[in-house]
Amino acid sequence: MQTLRNLLLPFLLLIAAFACSPDKEEVEPEVEPFEPTPYELVLPKTFPQNFKVPADNPLTEEGVLLGRHLFYEKRLSGDNTMSCGSCHQQEKAFTDGRALAVGIDGVAHRRSAMSLSNLLWFFLFNWDGSALSLEDQARIPIESEIEMHQSLAEAVKELQATGLYPPLFRKAFGSDTITEERILKAIAQFERTLISADSRYDRYLLDEGTFTEDELEGMKLFMTHPEPGIGLRGGNCGDCHGGVLLSMRTFHNNGLDEVLTDLGYGAVTGREVDKGKFKAPSLRNIALTAPYMHDGRFQTLEEVLDHYNEHIKENSPHLSPLITEATNEVGGKTLLLTEEEKRKIVTFLHTLTDSTFITDKRFSDPFK
Amino acid sequence: MKKAGLNYLLLLMALPLLAACSDEEATAPAATVQVELQNMVGVQPLQLDASTYTSPAGDTYVVSNFKYYISNVKLISSKGEATFLEPESYHLIGGEGKTTFELKEVPAGTYDKIELSIGVDEAHNHSTDQVGDLDPSNEMVWDWDTGYKFLSLVGTYTGDTGNGGLVFHVGGDVNYKTLTLDLPQALNLRQQPNATLRLQADVNELFQNPNLIDFDVMHAGGHGAGPSMIAENYSNGFLKVVEVK
Numbered sequence: 136m137q138t139l140r141n142l143l144l145p146f147l148l149l150i151a152a153f154a155c156s157p158d159k160e161e162v163e164p165e166v167e168p169f170e171p172t173p174y175e176l177v178l179p180k181t182f183p184q185n186f187k188v189p190a191d192n193p194l195t196e197e198g199v200l201l202g203r204h205l206f207y208e209k210r211l212s213g214d215n216t217m218s219c220g221s222c223h224q225q226e227k228a229f230t231d232g233r234a235l236a237v238g239i240d241g242v243a244h245r246r247s248a249m250s251l252s253n254l255l256w257f258f259l260f261n262w263d264g265s266a267l268s269l270e271d272q273a274r275i276p277i278e279s280e281i282e283m284h285q286s287l288a289e290a291v292k293e294l295q296a297t298g299l300y301p302p303l304f305r306k307a308f309g310s311d312t313i314t315e316e317r318i319l320k321a322i323a324q325f326e327r328t329l330i331s332a333d334s335r336y337d338r339y340l341l342d343e344g345t346f347t348e349d350e351l352e353g354m355k356l357f358m359t360h361p362e363p364g365i366g367l368r369g370g371n372c373g374d375c376h377g378g379v380l381l382s383m384r385t386f387h388n389n390g391l392d393e394v395l396t397d398l399g400y401g402a403v404t405g406r407e408v409d410k411g412k413f414k415a416p417s418l419r420n421i422a423l424t425a426p427y428m429h430d431g432r433f434q435t436l437e438e439v440l441d442h443y444n445e446h447i448k449e450n451s452p453h454l455s456p457l458i459t460e461a462t463n464e465v466g467g468k469t470l471l472l473t474e475e476e477k478r479k480i481v482t483f484l485h486t487l488t489d490s491t492f493i494t495d496k497r498f499s500d501p502f503k
Numbered sequence: 504m505k506k507a508g509l510n511y512l513l514l515l516m517a518l519p520l521l522a523a524c525s526d527e528e529a530t531a532p533a534a535t536v537q538v539e540l541q542n543m544v545g546v547q548p549l550q551l552d553a554s555t556y557t558s559p560a561g562d563t564y565v566v567s568n569f570k571y572y573i574s575n576v577k578l579i580s581s582k583g584e585a586t587f588l589e590p591e592s593y594h595l596i597g598g599e600g601k602t603t604f605e606l607k608e609v610p611a612g613t614y615d616k617i618e619l620s621i622g623v624d625e626a627h628n629h630s631t632d633q634v635g636d637l638d639p640s641n642e643m644v645w646d647w648d649t650g651y652k653f654l655s656l657v658g659t660y661t662g663d664t665g666n667g668g669l670v671f672h673v674g675g676d677v678n679y680k681t682l683t684l685d686l687p688q689a690l691n692l693r694q695q696p697n698a699t700l701r702l703q704a705d706v707n708e709l710f711q712n713p714n715l716i717d718f719d720v721m722h723a724g725g726h727g728a729g730p731s732m733i734a735e736n737y738s739n740g741f742l743k744v745v746e747v748k
Contacts, residue, residue, distance in 0.1 A: 183640040184633050256640050340647065358646035360672065365727040378644040385642060408552045408567065456567075456657055456668020460723040 169309035171195035174324070176255075179332050181340045181379050186255045192270065192320045194327060197306040202325025204303060205318060207500040210293045211277050212239050213284035219276065219322070220500055222248040226493050228420030229329070234431025238282040245397060247431040250424045252331035252492065253380055253417060262413045262429040263399045264386060269323035274315075287315045294318070331419045331492040339486070340379070346486065353483030356476055361463045370472055370480045371443070371461040375415035381487060382417040387455040389413075390447035391428060399429065408453050422485045423493065436484055440477040444470045533608040534692040536578065537699040538617075540596050540603065542569060544706045559711035562718040564660040564669055566706065570598035570643065571654035571737075572636070574627075577618040578609060578690075579683070585612030593623065593635025595643060596704075598655075600636065615689045617700060617744060621737050622653030622679035645674055645725075652725075653678055654737065656709065662719035669718065671709075671733055672725035678734035684744050701746040708741040709733050 174194035178184065188194055205211065207220040222236050223229035229251035236244040246262050254260070254269060266272035276282040277290065291313050294300040301311035308317050336354075338344030346354065358377060359369030375383050386400040388411040401410030413429045427433040433442060447458060447469065463471040472480075492498070542549040544556045544566075552567050573594045578587040587609045594604045622628075627637060628650035638644075643652045654673040660666060690698050710716040714732040724730050 180631050181639060183638050185638055355646075360670070360725050362724060362726055364724075364729070367726055373646060377646065378641070379639045383642045383644075384640070406552070456659060456670050458668075460668040460670040 171197045171307060174199050174328065176328070176330065178330065179337060179341055181337065182332055183256055183379070188255070188327065189268065189270070192323060194324050195307065197303075198308070198321050198324040199328050201300075201303045201307040202321035202323070203498070204299070204501055205322050206325050207502055208294075210297075211283055211285055211290050211318075214239050217283055219273075219283075222276075222282075223251050225495075225498055225500075226423075228252060228331070228423040228489075228493055230424045232425070234426045236282065238279070239284050240281065242281045244279075244281050246429050247426065249416060250420060251326060252329050252419050252489075254329060255327045256380055257382075257384055259384070259386075259414070262416075263403050264414060265403045269326050270316075270319045273319045273322040273326075287318065290318065291315055329492075329498055331489040333491040334419065334489040335486040336483075337379075337489075347482075349479050349482045350486055353479035353481070354486075356472070356480050357483050360457075361461055361470070363463055363465045363467065368463050368472075368476065369461070370440075370476065371457070371470060372418075372480065374457040374461075375455075376418045380417050381419050381421075382415055384414075386412040386414055387457065388451055388453050389415075389443070390449070390451045390454045390458055391432070391442070393448045393450050395452065397429070411452055418484065419487050420489055420492065422488050436481045437477070440472075440480060444472050444477060534611060534696040534698070536606040536609050536690070536692070537697075538576070538604050538606060539699055539701045540573070541701070541703050542597055542602075542706065543703050549706055556707070558660075558716070558718065559707055560715055560717040562660050562662040564658055564718065566656060566658040566669075568598055568642075568655065568657040569706065570600055571596055571621060571704075572623055572643065572651065573619050573621065574623055574635070575618075575620045575681070576606065578606065578614040579616040579618055580612055580614050581616060582613070585610050585614070587612075587614075591634040593627070593637050595636040595638075595641065598642070609692060611692045611696075613689050613691045613693075615686050616683055617686065618681065618683045619742075620679060620681040621734075621741075622674070623651045624679060625676045628674075628676060628679070645672070649674060649726075650676070654709075654733070656706070660718040660722055662717070662722075664719045667722060670723040670725075671730065673730040673733050673737075675726065675730070678731055680734055680738035682738055682742060684742060686744050686747050688747050690747050699746075699748050700744055701748065702742055703745050704742050705740070708739075709736050712736055712740045 172195060174196050176194070207218045209215045209218045211218060217239050222231040224231055231248045234247060236246070236248040238244065249262065260266040260269065260272040266275060274287060277285055277287055295313045300313060304313050304317060305311050307321055335344055339346050356368065356370040358373035359367060360371050360374055361367060361369035375385060375387055377383055386409065395411040398410045400412040422436065425434060427439050433439050461470055462468065549566060549569065551569065552565065555563050555565055557563055573596055574592055576589045576592045580586065587606065589606050594601065596602060623637065631639065633639070643655060645652050652672045652674045656669065656671045658669045660669045686700065692698070714736055716732065721729050
């Protein structure tokens with residue numbers, strides 16, 4: 136108690152000093168030694184500045200460091216063989232190179248592991264938008280029987296028994312006690328720091344780098360919805376993958392199948408019009424994240440362009456109007472880009488590769 | 504318990520000091536005016552994906568996504584008594600965006616008109632400034648040369664000769680339109696310091712007055728003459744103030 140009283144006097148003086156300061160700084164009456172360091176996010180001015188971090192899970196240096204350890208922690212899987220990082224590998228922009236993700240029991244998931252970047256600005260996670268926050272999302276692969284197949288309650292016990300984790304949790308959350316909520320919060324904090332903002336496209340936007348003529352034309356085609364009536368040609372990609380995030384964060388049926396086997400977003404919302412819709416994901420680092428689509432059916436970017444240009448299933452239920460109303464020829468039924476135009480778009484897609492992001496030590500496996 | 508008690512004590516001691524400051528800073532009370540927008544089709548509230556509507560040209564249509572920018576909102580007194588211009592005034596209405604916004608610190612006065620623009624003014628349309636609802640990651644971003652989509656309507660239609668998707672993306676500096684709307688009754692902020700202006704936007708007005716849009720002829724567009732026809736329509740009867748309360 137003595138120490139506490141000694142601390143009290145300077146606090147009172149502080150309050151008196153700050154009470155009338157013009158910026159009305161709030162004085163923390165907290166006398167806890169727990170003071171984590173706020174994590175400073177560095178963003179270029181082209182990026183949205185209006186992101187929201189949950190009020191009960193602010194980014195801290197200590198929380199992010201703990202989250203990084205947990206992201207690469209194999210004890211979070213049932214047989215201690217896989218971590219989040221097994222399917223989300225940094226050098227592949229946090230994907231795994233497989234069409235379908237495979238968990239600890241060797242069983243394939245029905246969907247592909249998603250690339251992770253700039254999650255700070257997203258609000259519906261997974262291909263089907265089933266998770267409303269990164270905190271909620273993190274539980275799903277850990278507990279899924281075909282992914283990491285570990286009950287989080289069991290993981291808490293295993294981590295509590297280590298020498299490594301209790302001190303890391305103390306620094307991040309103020310006590311040695313490991314809880315399910317704290318594990319999920321720390322992983323979410325780490326994921327929010329995975330910002331990819333240094334591709335050649337970013338440098339072009341910031342006037343710090345240039346594009347070749349092909350890349351420039353590819354970018355214009357990528358961003359443009361075609362209007363054959365006025366001779367405006369476009370690849371129509373930007374309607375769903377536009378903006379600096381290369382995703383409008385929306386869900387669409389992009390005409391892959393006539394008969395839907397995976398209802399995607401529709402299974403989550405229960406609405407007929409959402410059946411067969413999947414997230415239009417960010418195309419950042421897209422050259423590194425093959426194969427493509429929610430089920431990894433396309434091996435190359437050229438195959439993806441061929442799909443949108445020539446193979447849209449017109450009778451797919453609730454096919455996006457943004458696709459049906461896009462053609463480069465008056466009266467055309469399909470997109471009708473030339474081979475040359477498709478090639479230029481693929482050239483532009485390669486400018487979205489961010490080599491700083493995939494080699495950034497802050498995002499790498501701390502156990503290596 | 505001891506610690507909580509001490510904290511409480513600290514708070515109690517600090518309170519009078521804080522209160523003393525606010526007294527010094529007291530100024531004339533400024534009024535807040537709430538602006539409410541409701542999207543309609545004729546007299547029916549717009550329901551996304553759920554209802555089929557009939558256009559002025561007689562085609563039926565369903566709207567799955569509808570949003571637009573309201574910007575540079577002003578309150579005007581025709582007697583020249585006062586004009587209020589909202590700072591950083593960019594509001595994205597509809598979709599997952601908002602349907603209400605607040606005009607803060609409006610000087611006391613009697614106002615009888617509201618001026619607002621549909622779209623984003625040229626100065627902000629081509630800059631990376633992120634004020635109000637201008638956001639380079641939202642669905643309204645076009646590309647960095649063209650700027651923002653001012654109004655976006657996506658859905659499906661059935662016409663006399665065909666059916667398919669409706670995709671209207673209207674943008675471009677020429678389609679930035681400023682409207683002056685009369686309030687149905689004057690708003691005296693001294694008598695009514697917490698008023699609400701209720702506005703309605705009628706989707707069917709995008710397709711008539713002065714340009715009748717037949718979906719068989721035009722059901723998509725983002726550049727050129729088509730969207731400008733819609734922009735002329737949205738500057739004429741699309742928005743009105745229905746109530747001051």
